[in-house]
Amino acid sequence: MKVIQVAHRGGEYPVYIGQGLLATTSVWSRHLHGRVLVVTDQTVAEHYLARLKPVLSEIDHKQRVILPEGEEQKTLANWQRLIDELVELGAQRDATVVALGGGVIGDMAGFAAAAYMRGIGVIQVPTTLLAQVDAAVGGKTGVNLAAGKNLVGAFHSPAAVIVDVDTLTTLDDRDYRAGLAEVVKYGAIRDAGFLAWLEQEADALTARLPDALMEAVFRSVGNKAEVVAADEREAGERALLNFGHTFGHALETATGYQRFRHGEAVAIGMGLAARLSEWLGLAPVGTADRLLALLRRLDLPTELPDDVAADRLLALMRLDKKNAADQIRLVLLEDIGRAVVRPCPSDDIREVLMP
Structure with a gap:
């Protein structure tokens, strides 16, 4: 233990x-x-x-x-x-x-x-x-x-x-894979070494090998504990844990919480946020491709469904609790292992919602 x-x-x-x-x-x-x-x-x-x-x-x-x-x-x-x-x-x-x-x-x-x-x-x-x-x-x-x-x-x-x-x-296979999305999140936003480990151990994780599972849970909880200790009430660093969640929550709401598991929606949201990070010139070219490749290896969805309208998602994203002064605030990547929170214009968000 x-x-x-x-x-x-x-x-x-x-x-x-x-x-x-x-x-x-x-x-x-x-x-x-x-x-x-x-x-x-x-x-x-x-x-x-x-x-x-x-x-x-x-x-x-x-x-x-x-x-x-x-x-x-x-x-x-x-x-x-x-x-x-x-x-x-x-x-x-x-x-x-x-x-x-x-x-x-x-x-x-x-x-x-x-x-x-x-x-x-x-x-x-x-x-x-x-x-x-x-x-x-x-x-x-x-x-x-x-x-x-x-x-x-x-x-x-x-x-x-x-x-x-x-x-x-x-645990059902789909629910298990959905949980892996939150594991990947920690590597993406604050622990590049952990993300590299996940890339190395992706097959062991999909097979639910006990040693890999214990390590993934332990390192994820360790990352979460450090963030919570630094920012319990989400005034600063803790907001980074919402990487992919603003897109993901909007997708869940738009589909009536029926079509996607939470982690599946977050996986799609992380892909969108990574693409937006590159579009805005924050992250190096290739950042999104690396993240998306790992999510796909873990059998997670990465693309928005065709029948969910971009304007509907934007409207729902405006209700997100992280927003301020009527601006949509998103967690974006500067690189693997380094994230920031910043307001984003709706036109830029629409670019990744309607590629």
Whole structure:
């Protein structure tokens, strides 16, 4: 087992990374307090809820909520359901929410913990690669609105993050590949050596070889922890973690959260952002081709669908939370391993949306 400490303004919390951690009571016992609400989805419950029995067996007051799957479930209505469950459980300020699942579960359960009694403990237990390397670390929580993704939420640091890489063995191929997009992101924006390692180990990663997986998760979480420690509330460096996300979120919204996994949309968005970086003269020629080649080796999509209009995406991008003074602010590359945030004119963005 490896442990990474993530610093935040209230202290720090551990991220445990290893195999068999779902049933490792010595890890859990340090962080479970009060009454416990376990939040998960249908598929994860079938595979992994039973593995928590040794951990939860000595807790008298516990409850579980099993939600439907999918990004379309990340709604205020389901968030309200979690709040109601906490009330029914009789949860007090010492209660703990356990978020067992992917990014959707982590975001909703974390937001419920952030809001209930102005903040109770949450343990993030990510079961998808995307959540393990990104969504579960950093304290961002929230739900979607019809107008856009994650428009309502809060920063709420977890008490701990427990990453059991064994959960990746049952992950659907498409969901697994989607998680690799967020892994690539860290190399693209701040760790050129990591991106070179990913190029070298791409075949091992697509085959889910354990040693390669542990290293990819460990290095990704390490990068995320450094960024969060430097900029918890996304005032500066943390905004770089949104590389590809402004395009990606707009694409997800335009397609009703039905056609693309989050990581797939981000992969397409990273390709667009890299092309725009070259178009603006920020990045050397060939930067986009190198990034796109790696994404394709990892079996990720890199092209916009023909039926999504550029003007529709631009309109949605204007709602992005990073924007200021009515300008679309994007994370762009100066080179592999070095990124910046800057405002971009709509005409330039349209050039990459309509090549």
